[in-house]
Amino acid sequence: MTGADAHTLARRDRRFGYLLTAPGLAALMLVITFPLLFALFTSFYDYTLLNPRHDDFIGGENYLEAWEEEYLAGSFWVTLKFVLASVVIEFVIGFSVALALHAVNRFKTVYYLILLAPLLINPVVVGLLWRMLLHAELGIANYVIGLFGISRVNWLGDIGVAFWTVVLVDIWHQVSFMAILLLAGLAALPREPYEAARMDGASAFRCFLHITLPLMRPVIMVALLLRLIFAIKTFDIIFIMTKGGPGTSTDLVSYFIYRAAFFGLDIGRASAMSVGLLVIVLALTTYLFRYMRSLR
Amino acid sequence: MARITLQGITKTYGQEVVAVDAVDLEIRDGEFMVLLGPSGCGKSTTLRMIAGLEEISAGEIRIDGRVVNEVDPADRDLAVVFQNYALYPHMTVSGNLSFGLRLRGVDASEIERRINVTATMLGIEGLLGRRPRELSGGQQQRVALGRALVREPVAFLFDEPLSNLDAKLRSAMRTELIKIHRDLGRTILHVTHDQVEAMTMGERICIMRDGRVVQTGPPLEVYRRPVDTFVAGFLASPPMNLLNARIAGESGALVVDLSPVRLPVLSDREEALAPGRDSAITFGIRPEDLHAEPVPRNAAPLDVEVVAVEALGPEVVLIAALPGGEEISARLGRDFSAPPGSGVRLYADLERVHFFDAGSGRALGEK
Known part of the structure; x- marks a missing residue:
């Protein structure tokens, strides 16, 4: 040829x-x-649900307004706290569970099934489920802790508690993702370096520090980045459980934007904010892809 | 310095699988012993039990007389070189070499001295600051070897350390390992499935099959006097020709009946073969003991038909069919040539033939 x-x-x-x-x-x-291009286009117009027409071009004013919006800055702060808290705790628990399961030889399938169960549940269902379990008057959580003489907690209504309740529910839902990803990484590690370390007389802790962690670094990075990207976009459990409240204590950016659009009816401004959020997520995703490509 | 003694060493997995079956072996102080066998014969498991990486199901392992069955691997003072190098990924070469010493509390100046000596010996002085992933396979192998050497253990255990290297590097490392053994004089147990490694490196080789020791001895002795058809067929390439035959004829004039060909049996071999007269045996002759020209000593002609001629350069391997149809190979001089299908007369060196029991495969009438 x-x-x-x-x-x-x-x-x-x-x-x-x-x-x-x-x-x-x-x-x-x-x-x-x-929809993406429509949002981008709309973000430059004074487009509201009262006047849903692209007839009032206002340039970057929506962006400027969003930038100066005090509540949005607060919402960003809540989101940052939420993302850091849930991803870090999920990582610590997920890695511990993965290490423990990696050492287990019997009933592995059973543990896998238990671990996978929350992941298979729709986030909306997760929110509804926990809203019932954590109901201040009727929830089983308060009943159980009551048995131990602990006074009732207003899980979703107390301004200091609600944020951590949402974080915990997110962890409950997403921790298995972390655990399973890390477990797959552990299962793929070579056996010989550990044996070499045993011959050298290294303790289990040193093996973890000098062999497991460095060899797992790529998997850890990918797991953290993926969870980070997902966590920033969290919307469903907030929508179902707290609607951003009490006050603005659980008002994540995605929910803030939703409110601007469908309660504020200001589609133009909401579009501008979603474009901003998109840029952040896109930057993280690009970094993730670059990192994964560099591993090859 | 250490003498390693294995007594009835057994490894079983669960109820059924016996990986190593009552192995007795003595590795003498300062000896280069090669454990040779096909994959799955239990040789690596044996090494791992000596190292302490695998529990011993039964039997005793002694190092210099001390039973070490329950001794922690780190306290046996042995060093293992693994097939996949098993370097610590995020440590530099120098960190890899010093890790075991640091854990043992060797002081810094001594560690530095040993690293320098070892790195110079292996020619890796220039790599000390690099990390494993910045090294080639051959360099990683040297570092893995260095990590064992710096420890100055009483004995080295090599678990197929050369099998991931390309042919040229492998042959260079063979020479290097022999040199290291000569310089240090330490006991070495080298596990391999490569018979060239075994023949060239070992002072003694121990051949294993299905978890058992088949034969132990100096390489040439094992080569010349294989105890059974397995050893005969495993060592050397191409391996010994093994043919179905019968012992026939009268006492004083026994013949090997390869129907239709018959070869005389030399008188000094008759005694051992006489009881087996008229029964089936396996007749063995190495390819290099078949010649294209008559040899000065006792030889018998053998007419064969050429099947293929493999010219390797320094020699020619002739694949030929006996009148009965069985194929044999012969290593002939580099100038030999013959068209396929043509008839050729070979001469079998009768002093170097082997007889094996057809049932058990055990050698008969070895001198």
């Missing part, structure tokens, strides 16, 4: 490839690219 023939063949293959992916790409355009 000559070079020219191979060239034509490659081109024909590529054209066929486009043909096959076209329906999928068209659907994606419709449900992702179009």
Whole structure:
């Protein structure tokens, strides 16, 4: 086969490839690219639900307003706290569980099933479930701690408690993701360095420090970044459990934007804020992909 | 310095699987012993039990007379070099070398001295600041070896350390290991499935099969006097030709009946073969004991048909069919050539033939 023939063949293959992916790409355009561009476009207009028309171009004013919005800054702060708290605690618990399960030989499947169960539940259902369990008057949580003589906690209504309640529910829901990802990493580690360390007389702690951690670094990074990206976008459990309250104590950015759009009816400003959030998530995702590519 | 003695060493997994079956072996002080066998024969498991990485199901391991069955691997004062190098990934070469010494509380100046000596010996002085992933396979192997050497243990255990290297590097490392053994004079147990390694490196080799020791001895002795058809067929490439045959003829004139070919049996071998007269045996002859020209000593002609001629450069391997149809190989001079299908007369060196029991495979009438 000559070079020219191979060239034509490659081109024909590529054209066929486009043909096959076209329906999928068209659907994606419709449900992702179009809304994305629409939001970007709208963010430059004074577009409200009272006047849903692109007739008042205001340039970067929506962005400027959002930037100066005090409540948005507060919401960012809550989000940062939420993301850090849940991801760090999930990592610590997830890694401990992964290490423990890695050492277990019997009933592994049973543990896996138990671990996977929360992940299989829809986030809205998780929110509803916990809202009932944690109900201040009727919830089973307060009943159980009451048996031990501990006074009732207003899990979702107390301004100091609600934030941590939401963090805990998020951990309950997402920790298995971390554990399973890390467990897969542990299972893929080579056995020999540990044996070399045993011959060298290293303790279990030193093995962990000098072998497990450095070898697990790529998996840990990917797990943390993935969870970080997901956590920043958290919306469902807030929507179901607290609606950002009490006060603004659980008002995550995604919920703040939702309120601006559907309670404030100011679609233009909400669009500007979502574009901002998108840029942050996109930056993290780009970093994640760069990092994963550098591993190869 | 250490003498390692294995007595009835057994490793079982669960009820059924016996990986190592009552192995007796003595590795003498300062000896280079090679444990050779096909994969799954239990040789690595044996090494790992000596190292303490694998529990011993039965039997006793002694180092210099002391039973070490229950001794922690770190306290046996042995060093292992693993097939996959097993370096500590985030430590520099120098960190890898010193890790075991630091854990043992050796003082800093002594550690530095040993690292320098070892690095110079292995030619890795220039790599001390690098991390394992910045090294080639061959360099990693040297560091792994260095990590064992700096410890100055009483004995070294090598678990197929050369099998991940390319052919050229492997042969260079073979020479290097022999040199290191000569310089240090320490006991070495080297596990391998490569018979060239075993033949060239070992002072003695121990051949294992299905968890048992088949034969132990100096390489040439094992080569010349294999105790059974397994050893005969395992050592050397191409391996010994093993043919179904019968012992026939009268006392004083026994013959090997390869139907239809018959080869005379030399008189000094008759005594051992006489009881087996008229019974089936396995007849063995190494490819290099078949010649294209008559040899000065006792030889018998053997007419064969050429199947293929493999010219390797320094020699030619002839694959040929006996009149009965069985194929044999012969190593001939580099100038030999013959077209496939043609007839060739070979000469079998009758002083170097082997007889094995057809049932058990055990050697018969070895001198």
